[in-house]
Amino acid sequence: MLLAHYTKVTSDQYQHFDMEKPMTKTEFQSLLATLLSRDEEIKSIKLVRLQLGLSTTEAKSFIEKASNSNN
Numbered sequence: 001m002l003l004a005h006y007t008k009v010t011s012d013q014y015q016h017f018d019m020e021k022p023m024t025k026t027e028f029q030s031l032l033a034t035l036l037s038r039d040e041e042i043k044s045i046k047l048v049r050l051q052l053g054l055s056t057t058e059a060k061s062f063i064e065k066a067s068n069s070n071n
Contacts, residue, residue: 019047036067 023031028051035044041063048059 019043019050023051032066036063 019031028047032044032047035047044063045056045059048054048062049056052059052062054062
């Protein structure tokens with residue numbers, strides 16, 4: 001329900017997230033966890049870049065650290 005504000009269902013199988021909308025910390029963490037659980041690394045990097053203002057390299061490093069801490 002938390003992500004409902006950022007989700008558009010385009011078909012039964014696919015959901016698209018509006019990553020450019022300002023998010024709270026909780027919303028950001030929830031969406032990032034969802035993307036990482038789906039192994040959507042590129043979308044995760046894009047989310048981090050847009051929400052945290054990091055470069056691509058910094059965002060990729062952030063995602064790698066987040067993925068490693070979950071394992």
